[in-house]
Amino acid sequence: MLVDGVDFYLDYNRAVVVLGESGCGKTTLxxxxxxxxxxxxxxxxxxxxxxxxxxxQLGDEEFRLNVRWAAISMVPQAAMNALNPVLRVGDQVLEPAIIHLGVKKADALKLALKMFQHVGVPADFINRYPFELSGGMRQRVAIAMALITSPSLIILDEPTSALDVLMQANIFNVLKRIKKELGTSFILITHDIATSSELADDVAIMYAGQIVETGDAMRFFPTPPHPYAQKLMASVPRLRGKKTLEFIVGQPPSLVGPPKGCRFASAITTASQDMFAPLPKTSGLD
Ligand SMILES: Nc1ncnc2c1ncn2[C@@H]1O[C@H](COP(=O)(O)OP(=O)(O)OP(=O)(O)O)[C@@H](O)[C@H]1O
Ligand SMILES: [Mg+2]
Structure with missing residues (x-):
């Protein structure tokens, strides 16, 4: 099973940051x-x-009408590239309001402009096409689209990947403001440990399809208890202190028939066996 043993709690107006290496199942979750x-x-x-x-427990139709986008919306991974290139961004942002809130187009447009204001997109961009916007602005448009129905929870899948550090900080500031002004909760999936720690109230660490640790961010970041989380934190470059970054030898276990018990323990065992395995014989030419 790809994602398994996932259990976490998210309170109103809180942000949980989901961290974990590529392929561990964050997007699938x-x-x-x-x-x-x-x-x-x-x-x-x-x-x-x-x-x-x-x-x-809800049927698909009820879920589509009352939950997806109405109560929980999402900014998908690489959202900035997911906008329809032949539609003006304004028309794309207002669409969920028409479908899920049942409002007329004129009212949806007013709402879209309000969302643009929230995320810091100039009002006149409403008539632009996606290719006329920078990556950072397209990302903000995607966040505006997720906000327009006033969901209580927004799932953001790597909202700052492929953006420069300044734009990353900008996006996190936008998210912080939205959280404060609108009371929204976030599930924030990211590899950007340093910047996301600004927004995080809680942290969930994923490894090989499981959440291996959850905790309060204030307590987690200085002293992560799980060995995998410790390695993850030690892989973040720091200006001061230790310069050598840590890494994990070997590979995560296959998610097709994963090992029983702690999946990280089995990865370490396999890796250390690899390390001590005799080197293959070479031809002597290399
Ligand atoms: N539709 C699918 N069919 C089969 N396998 C899939 C599908 N979607 C994802 N996977 C596999 O599931 C695993 C987890 O993928 P997922 O996209 O959830 O990872 P991720 O943690 O989001 O990684 P990243 O940080 O790179 O975005 C990967 O091995 C991926 O190849
Ligand atoms: Mg992903």
Missing amino acids: AKAILRLLPRNVETYRGQVNLAGQDVM
């Missing part, structure tokens, strides 16, 4: 929450409790 996985691979077991209601 996000898509599973919103029922966006392809039909041929999905197997849903467990609960997603939203304000006391297990939304996994």
